[in-house]
Amino acid sequence: MVVRLAVSAATVRITFHDGSMLTLPVVEHWFLASLAKPAQESDARLAEVQALDASGSQVADWTPPQ
Numbered sequence: 571m572v573v574r575l576a577v578s579a580a581t582v583r584i585t586f587h588d589g590s591m592l593t594l595p596v597v598e599h600w601f602l603a604s605l606a607k608p609a610q611e612s613d614a615r616l617a618e619v620q621a622l623d624a625s626g627s628q629v630a631d632w633t634p635p636q
Contacts, residue, residue: 573600575630579623580624615634617633619632
């Protein structure tokens with residue numbers, strides 16, 4: 571997963587449907603994640619992506635369409 575952010579952020583927190591989370595650094599408005607193939611397809615579903623500034627405040631978020 572390679573994504574360019576439209577806002578200034580220091581980190582991105584990805585939450586998956588199974589409740590697990592992944593926190594990634596943002597460099598020059600980009601973040602990159604290498605995700606292992608999940609045991610079950612439903613485990614890989616994204617629940618939310620949050621962009622956080624250097625102080626940890628949320629500056630943007632995304633949830634998948636229902």
